[in-house]
Every structure is written in C-alpha cells, then in structure tokens.
Amino acid sequence: MTNFLVEFFVKIIETGGYVGVTFLMTLESMVAPVPSEAVMPFAGFLWFQEKMALVPIIIFSTIGSIVGSLISYCIGLFGGRLFIEKFGRYFLLNKEHLASTEKFFNKFGAKTIFISRFIPIVRHLISLPAGMAKMSLPKFIVYTIIGAGLWNTFLTWLGYYLGGKWEIIRQYSEKIDIVVLIIFVATIIWWFAKRRTRKIIK
Secondary structure, three states: HHHHHHHHHHHHHHOOOOOOOHHHHHHHHHHOOOOOOHHHHHHHHHHHOOOOHHHHHHHHHHHHHHHHHHHHHHHHHHHHHHHHHHHHHHOOOOHHHHHHHHHHHHHHHHHHHHHHOOOOOHHHHHHHHHOOOOOHHHHHHHHHHHHHHHHHHHHHHHHHHHHHHOHHHHHHHHHHHHHHHHHHHHHHHHHHHHHHHHHHHO
C-alpha cells in the first residue's frame, strides 16, 4: 500500500510539476496520509535531473504547507474539539495523537508550530490545537513558513544529493520517525510526571 501511494505521489508531481508539489504538501500539512519524505525528495531528484529548479520547489512546497496548515487551523478555530471528535475520523484523525499534540502545544506554546515540522505525526496535527487556542494568525503563518521552509529545503537537498536513490530517504525516515516519536512521547510523560510530583510535594 505504501509503495502504491509513493508511486501515486510521484505520478502527481511528474504530471502537475510545481502545482503537483503544492497540492501534495497542502495535504501533507493537513491530516492526509501524505508524508513529506515521499514528496520532497522526489522533487529534489527532478532538480538533480534539471527538470525542476530549487527555488520554485521551495516556494511552491511551502505555499502548500501554509495552505494546508491554515485549513487545519480554521478547523480547530471554528469547529473546536466538538467538530474534531465528531468528524475527525473522516479526516483520518487519531484522538490519542491529537491529545498528545495538544499537550505538546500547551507545554511549549507558539514555537511548537516551528518545532513540530521536524516531529512525525505531530507535524500533521499541530495546526488544530493552534486554531483551538486562537493563536495569533500572523505568528502562526511566520512559524509555519520558517519551519516548513527549512524542512522542505532539507528533504529537497537530500533528494538532489542521492539522485536516483532518493527513495532511500523514505525507507530510513520511517525508522527515524519511530525513534523521534518515542523520544517525543517520553518527553511528554516525563514532563507530566515531574509536574505531578511537584504538586504532591506541595
């Protein structure tokens, strides 16, 4: 199934070019099962083949990231938790993942919009609690541009560097994502345990 999706994403980019990249990264920044690791490295490979250029790749991919993030932000802002609990399954939302992401946002505040771009699962969901918390929209957009821009550039460069072996990134990123996710969950648990201990001592 994963290989089928990757081939499908590749076809969209080959057919749609920069517009295809924008479309896929819009989905990636929402809750659709479109990992950036399966999109941007291929764009980097096309840059390697001189079929695309770096600057337009970064611009169009980041536009997609902003659009997708804003859609999720609006869902959180206007729909709130009730909307997510009622219709979340239609957007492939996992309540447990959303709860963890919400705790992460509440702990670190606005800068999580930047940090989350480098954390699996969280990057797809972080815009929802930002909307629910009515985070400043200009600040949200700035953090999204910086975080998404850096992440998209990094993956594009890797795709260029690896050339025809660009798909290796996805294979290794899945393992790295698991490690990062474990560290993320462990950090959340440690923070709550520490906070609870302080309350008991008081």
